[in-house]
Amino acid sequence: MQENFYTGSCLCGGIQYEIHGDIGEIVQCHCQRCRKANGAAYAVNAPIRKADFxxxxxxxxxxxxxxxxxxxxxxxxxxxSPIISIKAETPDFYRLRIGTLDTPLAQKPAMHIFAASKAEWDDICDHLPQYAERPSA
Ligand SMILES: [Zn+2]
Ligand SMILES: [Zn+2]
Incomplete structure (x- = not known):
């Protein structure tokens, strides 16, 4: 079986990375920290295995x-460019900022999280599930 393989990079191209494995469930995170870190309405993140990055x-x-x-x-x-985040609670995973991928991705976002903290000027216009915070796994 062939493993999934992705490449990605930052805006200036100085950082180049590879992912040798799967990209997990894509979430659109509306928390204030993601908004600040991305200068945007939300960040689009997905878990990847640390060992695959x-x-x-x-x-x-x-x-x-x-x-x-x-x-x-x-x-x-x-x-x-934001690339990944690392959470102490999930040491085997990184959370990839999927906007930095260069390989086309077949998956679509699965949900909105921290929708309760979304920007007041942002309207969520799709039919994906919305969670006030991060749903417990
Ligand atoms: Zn850069
Ligand atoms: Zn967030």
Missing amino acids: KLIQGEHLFKKFQSTETTQRCFCGACG
């Missing part, structure tokens, strides 16, 4: 910001 270029640009006590947000220090 390979930084192939730009390690010196790969910066980490401690966003909360348990969450680190990793981004390109040159262009600011």
